[in-house]
Structures are given as C-alpha cells and as structure tokens.
Amino acid sequence: MVVAERKPIEEILAMVADFKKVLLVGCKGCVTVCCAGGTKEVGILASALRIARKKAGNPLEVVEHTLERQCDPEYVDQLGPMLQENGFDAVLSMACSVGPQFIAKKYPIQVFPMLNTTFIGGALEHGVWAEFCQSCGNCIIHNFGGLCPIARCSKSLMNGPCGGSANKQCEVSPEIDCIWHLIYDRMVELGQVEKLRNVFPIKDWSTSRDGGPRKIVREDLKL
Structure with missing residues (x-):
C-alpha cells in the first residue's frame, strides 16, 4: 500500500491562514490503512484546525468529507455538488499526492496536500x-527468494552485499537488517543458494520513474 504521514500542524495552519471556510477531504484507501487520512484522521485534523484558529481569534469553518478513493475520477466527481453550493475557499486533501492532483485537475479551486507521501510498504507491527x-x-524478486534488493538495499545492489554491513545490519541504516543477509538466509532455506552465483546486468531503469511519468492502458477494461 501507499504509506503517508500527516504534515505538521504548523505547516497546515500556514496554508490556510487566509481562509475562512475549507473542505477537508479524506480517503478510504491506503491512507486509511496506515492511519493517516481516513475518516478518523479527518476528524482529528478538523478539530485541531478549528481549535487553533479559534484560539487565535480567527475562526475557521471546516467541513469534513471522506471519499471512497481520491485516485478515481468517479469518486472525485462526488465533490462537485458540495463545491458548487458551499462557497469553500480551498480543498484540503488527506490522500496520497494523487488525490489532490485529481481534485485540482477537476475543479477550479485551490487544493492543498495534508499528507506527505512516503513509500510503498507494509505493516511490520501495529x-x-x-x-x-x-x-x-x-519485478525480479523471484530471483532473490521473494525479497527486493532494489527497495530494501540502501544502495539498491543486485549482486550481493556492499561489504560495509556488519552484524547483519545495513551500514547506511544500521537500524534495519541488511537485505542481502536476509536474501542469503532465504535462499539457503529454499535450497537455492547456488542461484546467487548468477550475475545480473546493470538494471534498466527506463521502466521506473527515471523513464518519465508512467501509464498503464488495459484495453479490455476501457469503456
């Protein structure tokens, strides 16, 4: 899932300093799972903004709403009636960065991101x-026991560890395990350690973001 975290309240207050009424929009997708932008988080941020502005003697009206997803036009379209009728100064999006971009593309109103999108990941614990x-x-993780050396090695090395790791830990980020140690243990467990002798060529990064913004077209799904 996409993992994100809320921006500092001071930064958000600076964004809305000149506004009187805003629409705060959450997302029931990834940011709900990582507890950054779901209905609960919308309520918390809305209350924090109201309290801070009331304390400053400059009340802010915050209308709360949560969409099923902000990365699908069909759900973003649901904001239309609200934006037409309520005289909002701006929209505050509590989605990953795709959400505010979709809203900004659709409506002639200022849109502000409330979250910092960080990475694609998973939960280690609660x-x-x-x-x-x-x-x-x-994706080539099948060559490494199902583990990714691109994302989980600090240097994205594909042909073994760098030599700087110690005690199974990464030299760049000592708080995390060296992924190549984990890959080796996994390949031993699978009885496939000899496969690690294969040398992989320099990675073709054209399929990544380095090749420019990407798009997938599924003709079987298009209307």
Missing part, C-alpha cells in the same frame, strides 16, 4: 510501516 517496493516497473 503502527509501524516499512518500505518494500520502489515501483521500478520490472
């Missing part, structure tokens, strides 16, 4: 998420 995928566009 309240702890880690990066597992770099969206490189050419």
Whole structure:
C-alpha cells in the first residue's frame, strides 16, 4: 500500500491562514490503512484546525468529507455538488499526492496536500510501516527468494552485499537488517543458494520513474 504521514500542524495552519471556510477531504484507501487520512484522521485534523484558529481569534469553518478513493475520477466527481453550493475557499486533501492532483485537475479551486507521501510498504507491527517496493516497473524478486534488493538495499545492489554491513545490519541504516543477509538466509532455506552465483546486468531503469511519468492502458477494461 501507499504509506503517508500527516504534515505538521504548523505547516497546515500556514496554508490556510487566509481562509475562512475549507473542505477537508479524506480517503478510504491506503491512507486509511496506515492511519493517516481516513475518516478518523479527518476528524482529528478538523478539530485541531478549528481549535487553533479559534484560539487565535480567527475562526475557521471546516467541513469534513471522506471519499471512497481520491485516485478515481468517479469518486472525485462526488465533490462537485458540495463545491458548487458551499462557497469553500480551498480543498484540503488527506490522500496520497494523487488525490489532490485529481481534485485540482477537476475543479477550479485551490487544493492543498495534508499528507506527505512516503513509500510503498507494509505493516511490520501495529503502527509501524516499512518500505518494500520502489515501483521500478520490472519485478525480479523471484530471483532473490521473494525479497527486493532494489527497495530494501540502501544502495539498491543486485549482486550481493556492499561489504560495509556488519552484524547483519545495513551500514547506511544500521537500524534495519541488511537485505542481502536476509536474501542469503532465504535462499539457503529454499535450497537455492547456488542461484546467487548468477550475475545480473546493470538494471534498466527506463521502466521506473527515471523513464518519465508512467501509464498503464488495459484495453479490455476501457469503456
């Protein structure tokens, strides 16, 4: 899932300093799962903004709404009647960065991101998420026991560890395990350690973000 975290309240207050009425929009997708932008988080931020502005003697009206997803036009379209009738100064999006971009494309109103989108990852434990995928566009984890050296190695090395790791830990980020140590243990477990002798060529990054903004077209799904 896409993992994100809310911007500092001071930064958000600066964004809305000149506004009197805003629409705060959450998302029931990934940011709900990582507890950053769901209905509950919308309510918390709305209350924080109201309290801070009331305390400053400059009340702010915050209308709360949560969409099923902000990355699908069919759900973003649901904001139309609200924006036409209520005289909002701006929309505050509590989705990953795709959400505010979709809203900004659709409506002639200022849109502000309330979250910082961080990575594609998964939960290690309750309240702890880690990066597992770099969206490189050419998945090869089957060669490494199902583990990704692109996203989970600090140097994205594909042919073994760098030599700087110690005690199974990464030299760049000592708080995390060296992924190549984990890959080796996994390949031993699978009885496939000899496969690690294969040398992989320099990665073609054209399928990643380095090749420009990407698009997938499924003709079988188009209307």
